[in-house]
Amino acid sequence: MTARIIDGKALATRLRAGVAERAAALRAAGREPALAVILVGSDPASQVYVRNKIAACEQAGIRSLHFEFDSGLREAELLARIHALNHDDAVHGILVQLPLPAHIDAQRVIEAISPRKDVDGFHVASAGALMVGQPGFRPCTPLGCVRMLEDIGLADLRGRHAVVVGRSNIVGKPMALMLLGMNATVTIAHSGTPDLADTCRRADVLVAAVGRPRMIRGDMIKPGAAVIDVGINRLDDGKLCGDVDFAGASEVADWITPVPGGVGPMTIAMLLSNTVQACEQA
Ligand code: GUN
DSSP states (O other): OEEOOOHHHHHHHHHHHHHHHHHHHHHHHOOOEEEEEEEOOOOHHHHHHHHHHHHHHHHTEEEEEEEEEEOOOOOOHHHHHHHHHTOTTTTOOEEOOOOTTSOHHHHHHHHSOOOOOOTTTOOOHHHHOOOOOOOOOOOHHHHHHHHHHHHHHHHHOOTTEEEEEOOOOOHHHHHHHHHTTTOOOEEEOTOTTTHHHHHHHOEEEEEOSSSOTTBBBBBOOOOOOOOEEEEOOOOOOEEEEEEOHHHHTTOOOOOEESSSSSSHHHHHHHHHHHHHHHHOOO
C-alpha cells in the first residue's frame, strides 16, 4: 500500500481563507482582530516560527503587534508587558513564543495571560476546560491534527484505537484528550514506553510528537492506519524530517502527513482561527 498524503498545507490554505473572511467581517464592523506576539531571546527556530506567524496574520487581515526582547529580560518586565496587553482592548490574542530563557518561569508567564486572550490554549484554565469538555481555546497543534483527521473522514473514532507518542503539555496531553472527545480509545506513550513498537502497532490513528527524527519506523505501523507526524527535526544536512520514517510508514499506512507541509501549516491556521474567535468573543 502507498499511503495517501494528508496535505496540511492545502487544508491550511482553505481554512485560512475562511479565517480571512471572518476577520474581514469584524473589520467591517469596526473591530480589527489583533494578535500580540512576544519573543524573548534569539533562538533561530523561534525566530522563524514567529516570523511565519506574523506573516500569516497579515495575510489573514489580522493586525499583529510584535515584541522582541533580549534573553536577559527580567521575568517581572515580561509579566508587566503581559499585564498591559491583557488590559488593551485593541489586543485580542497574546502569544509568548516558547521556549523561554531558563531564568524565566514559563508556566508563571503563561498563567499571567488572560484566558480570554490565551490563543495558544496553554493557560491552566484552557487546559482545564479541555479536560472537562467546556468551551475554551484549544492548543493549536493538536487542534490542527483534529482538523486533518476530520478532513479525511475520521471525525468519529468510536471503535478505533488512537496512540499518541509524546506527553508534552502543548501537544501530547491535549492531543490525547481531543482524541478521547472524538470517541477513540486512547493510549499515551512516550520514548520510554516498554514495547513501544507493539503499542504503536495497535494504533488505527497514530500521532507522533516525540521530537526524535524518524523514531517511528514502518514496522511499528498498523496496516491501514492514519499517521500524523507532529515532529519537525533538523538533520545534519540541514533538511527537515519528522518523528516518523516517512518512506517506511508510507508503505503500511493508509494516510500520512508529510514533514514539512503537514502539521506545521495547520498549527498556524489554528492560531489565526483562535485569534479571530477571541475577537468575535470580545
Ligand atoms: N513553541 C513550540 N510550539 C509552540 C506553540 O505552539 N506556541 C508557542 N507559543 N510556542 C511554541
